[in-house]
Amino acid sequence: MDFNGKCFWITGAASGMGKSLSLLLASFNTQLILSDRDVKGLSQVADKAIALGARVLTLPLDMSDSGSIRKAVSGVLTNVKRIDGLYQFAGISQRSLIIDTPLENDRKIMEVNFFGVIELAKALLPHMIDQGGGQMAVTSSLVGKFGFPYRSAYSASKHALHGYFESLRTENSLNNIRVSILIPGRIQTNISLFALDKDGKEHGKMDPGQANGITAEKAARQILKGLRKEKKEIHVGGKELLMLYIRRFFPALFYYISSRIKPV
Template sequence: MDFSNKIIWITGASSGIGKATAMELSKKKVHLILSGRNEEALTKVAVFCQKNGSSAKVIPFDLGNEEAVALAAQKVLAEENKIDALYHFGGISQRSLVSETSTAVDRKIFEVNFFGTVALTKAILPAMIANGGGQIAVTSSIVGKFGFPYRSAYSASKHALHGFFESLRAENAANNIRVSIIIPGRIKTNISVNALEKDGAAHGKMDKGQEKGKPADESAKVICRKLKKERKEILVGGTELIMVHIRRFFPRIYYYLSSKVEPL
């Protein structure tokens, strides 16, 4: 993937890894489309990216609103002659027990993390195929590889992304659609602050593990380097990534640790 002069749409670009990735890519002289719910924050990111020599357009919308997703896709497709890459970073996490969490919260997490992401992908995919292909990246999590306490719906939504986008990749190899699944561990962002509790209220505080996580800007460098190489899975984080390998190769140890370790 040669980023130079490519048109790249990034969701979740107002904060966290999405913002850091947009800022990192802006060094490559690209044409960015920045999306998220916070238009003011997106505008600030756009100004930074423009100062780096890239163009940046702000298209705010809520991933959890199906109509808003469709309208955003229509607007972008009407204004751009093609989309070279679509990078999904938008999402929401959780901090609550299965036994205490309402199904309304479960549904909200899936609407944002899974259905909104899928809807935007489906809206863009035909045009991407018609233009000879493109790159799609979706952000999962290490808990998209295994279940973890206080993350039931979040983990499930990330598992679902793996199934959907691996299927999309297999179906579209001949269409030159390259799919990367980004798998972060502990990254220092506000994901825990904005996570939903059992009643849907914001968690409102930074987790200890998150506070000590890999900085978002360093993570973005890793992600961009591996997106350039079109890696199918991109693990990024610290020592916590070992849990992915433990779950795969030593499941009995994982089953023991998953009920003992402090949640991410």
């Protein structure tokens, strides 16, 4: 992918990795469509992106609401001729044990992290095919590769992205649709603050994992590099990514380590 002069739609653009990637892309003379549910944060990122040279359209969007997604898609299609990349970051996390978590919380997490993501991808896919191709990136997680305490529905929603987007890639390789699945480890963002607790309320705490992770800016640089190479999976983070290799090559050691993880 050559980013110069191209048009990208980024969700979760008001904060964290989506924000940092948007600001990196802004310096490539790009057109950016920035979406998030945080309207104030979105306009601050838009101002910075414009100052860096991008042309920006902000479209607030709630990924848990089909009506909001349809409205944003129609807003994009009336304003923009082609979209070279759809990069989806919007997501919510979880901090509750399975035994304490009502099914409605599980459904809420699946709505935002899975159904919202596929709804947007499905809406744009025919347009990307008509224009001769495009790039899609979705944000999974290390826990999209293995289960983790206190993250059951979150982990399930991220696993689901792999099955869906690997299928989308396979069905559309001849249509020149390139799919990258991002796998962040621990990144210093607000993700734990807004994670759902057992009562469906915000967790409200910065977890040590995130606090000690790499910065969102560093993560965005790793993501940009992977997107440029059109890598199928982009691993993002620091030494915690070792767990991917331990799981793959030393499964017994992986299960031993994971049995010792204290639920936090």
